[in-house]
């Protein structure tokens with residue numbers, strides 16, 4: 001479904017930071033994002049006051065932004081932010097376009113405008129004092145490595161083939177950490193990532209991330225895309241120089257780990273008897289301080305007469321073998337027992353839905369949850385029977401560095 005918009009000139013004068021601050025202070029859910037290889041920054045604000053959890057049906061939903069938790073077994077727990085207000089900015093943060101959904105409540109728009117007016121006069125400068133973060137305790141590291149060893153032992157007995165184990169890392173943020181400034185720094189540091197900032201007042205948290213992994217997208221031409229992304233190594237060699245992509249070498253374990261994800265994607269296509277997909281890769285790609293192996297999949301949904309493909313594939317794909325494991329049910333059981341914490345939105349998916357008639361949903365990786373002055377970072381590593389526990393821990397440390405170094409928090 002398309003959302004009807006009308007122009008509204010009175011909100012125009014506010015800056016991106018001002019709009020964001022008004023949304024956060026006023027408790028309006030909001031999402032700000034920048035698509036890979038684009039310079040456009042897009043912002044939506046939900047004025048409805050409703051905490052919508054639903055199943056994504058791209059044919060039905062109005063324009064908005066979706067964020068799904070990792071655990072979403074019936075696919076009906078996806079948090080949906082409606083785009084009552086939509087703003088788009090260029091790289092210099094000049095407003096390119098600004099729209100108000102026709103269903104948005106007039107009085108709520110007025111109230112938001114009044115708040116924005118007040119906030120503009122009350123801007124608080126960013127104070128970049130040093131952050132604190134303790135090193136991970138030996139206990140956390142031991143617990144993670146122990147879980148890896150259990151996984152390896154179970155896989156050697158044939159219980160499953162792959163499981164993605166994750167952990168958290170806590171960082172104290174500088175006082176008055178400026179969320180939009182941090183978002184902008186991630187945009188500059190990672191031009192190929194999907195960078196996003198999502199404010200969820202109902203949980204008192206803000207999610208900030210720069211993910212390299214697309215889950216599903218459907219563009220204006222009807223092209224559906226997904227990818228299999230797995231296997232990780234540092235993008236810099238021991239001499240400190242960037243490794244040229246064509247010189248990256250991958251072990252048998254890493255090639256197999258990524259192949260499992262590709263097979264999983266192909267199995268999903270098989271379930272719906274779709275053979276007309278184009279597959280390219282695997283190839284080495286850079287994601288900030290890391291290299292991964294990636295295979296791209298593409299379908300012309302118009303040519304195959306399957307306009308609802310993205311909706312169907314979203315249900316089938318999530319959670320993929322890149323964030324959960326193979327087979328899915330055994331991996332989930334293992335995670336429940338050995339990971340034993342709530343991943344919340346980490347390794348779920350997020351992105352714009354039906355914005356300018358396009359949908360781009362990404363896997364929520366290289367991400368942190370901000371609550372007041374504390375950030376929780378999340379990182380996982382794909383474990384196969386050839387995994388070495390210490391190396392997997394180091395991999396999660398490197399994944400945390402993607403955000404920490406770009407935000408000068410390490």
Ligand SMILES: C=C(O[C@@H]1C=C(C(=O)O)C=C[C@H]1O)C(=O)O
Nearest residue numbers: 229230231232322379380381382
């Ligand atoms: C699970 C994460 O990343 C995923 C796991 C990877 C791996 O196991 O090598 C690589 C890329 C992602 O698909 C993460 O970043 O937290």
